[in-house]
Amino acid sequence: MTTLADSWQRQINYLRISVTDHCNLKCVYCSAGELKPLSHDDILTYEEITRLIEAATGLGISKVRLTGGEPLLRPNVSRLVRMVAQVPGIDDLSLTTNGTQLDRFAAELKVAGLDRVNVSLDTLRPDRFKKITGVIKLETVLAGIEAARRVGLTPVKINMVVMRGVNDDEVVDFARKTVHQGWNVRFIEFMPFGDANASYGTVPSAEIAERITAALGPLLPHASKTGNGPARYYRLCGAAGTVGFISAITEHFCASCNRLRVTADGHLRPCLLDDDEVDIKAALRRGAGADELRGIMQQAVAGKRERHHLSEGLAAPARSMRQIGG
Secondary structure (H helix, E strand, O other): OOOOEOOOOOEOOEEEEEOOOOOOOOOOOOOOOOOOOOOHHHOOOHHHHHHHHHHHHOOOOOEEEEEOOOHHHOOOHHHHHHHHHOOOOOOEEEEEEOOOOHHHHHHHHHHHOOOEEEEEOOOOOHHHHHHHHOOOOHHHHHHHHHHHHHHOOOOOEEEEEEEEOOOHHHHHHHHHHHHHOOOEEEEEEOOOOOOOOOOOEEOOHHHHHHHHHHHHOOEEEOOOOOOOOOOEEEEEOOOOOOEEEEOOOOOOOHHHOOEEEEOOOOEEEOOOOOOOOEEOHHHHHOOOOHHHHHHHHHHHHHOOOOOOOHHHOOOOOOOOHHHHOO
16 A cells, blocks of 8 residues: 655545535525536446545545535435445545434434534524524434434534624534533634635634633643544533634644545545646546556645645635535
8 A cells, every 4th residue: 555645745544525516505605606516427426436435545545524515415325335434444434414414314324334423513593593504404403413422423523614793602602512512513714615705704713712711711632532634622621522623714734634525526626725626537437447546646636735825815716615525
């Protein structure tokens, strides 16, 4: 097995794969405006995804996350989970979801071999949930979170995108959940995407931490045993859960980036925030072998840039988060 490394000597061992661009929510920061969904023929099949992962393990990929859109909207996604879980060399298999289907599928996903889930949740208020997502589903999401915990898809991580003037007044409420209910909450700095409304303001992680500390006491550094991403973790005194910060804008973490993304339509994307992409679907569909697929992955990683430049006000990605894969 060789090691997949970019021009900056970053070791790439983590593959994030979008299985669909379809979503049943219309979150204000993700998909403002109308997006024409991909057809079934446009997206990678489960067999193609599995072939890609099997080839990737030969380059040192050991961690896979399934994303969307909303991945649980794709029919029988548990079959894909089962296929990936059986690939030798994959030691961590997770999924990011908006939680609206999780209550239905949590047990099935666990049996299929899924290790854990991340749930996107930006408010604890029903009226605000509808304003942010366009639907009335908060209770369904909360039930999904509990179902995931009950069947052992743990740790369940709750991802909150913090937007100034929209939901930033709830950061203390979310942090309090780590004490009283053992939640693992990650506060994510808002990033402008595609046609998503760039007028929403970013709340720096440092400011969020100050608000939490003022209300609930000091945040104690905590070393997370699970996770492949850039979050920095802390605990409040007496808390069973954790508080995490993903500071993509104010304290970018590009120097430690370990990931490669695959869009639902079969393009390798070395950086979430850069529009460089390499088509791998064409090779998969003409029957390319593992060595050729690895070569295409190496080509994509070789083009991985040193860092993103959103904080300097340069152009945001042209594709929406839904199209790239969250």
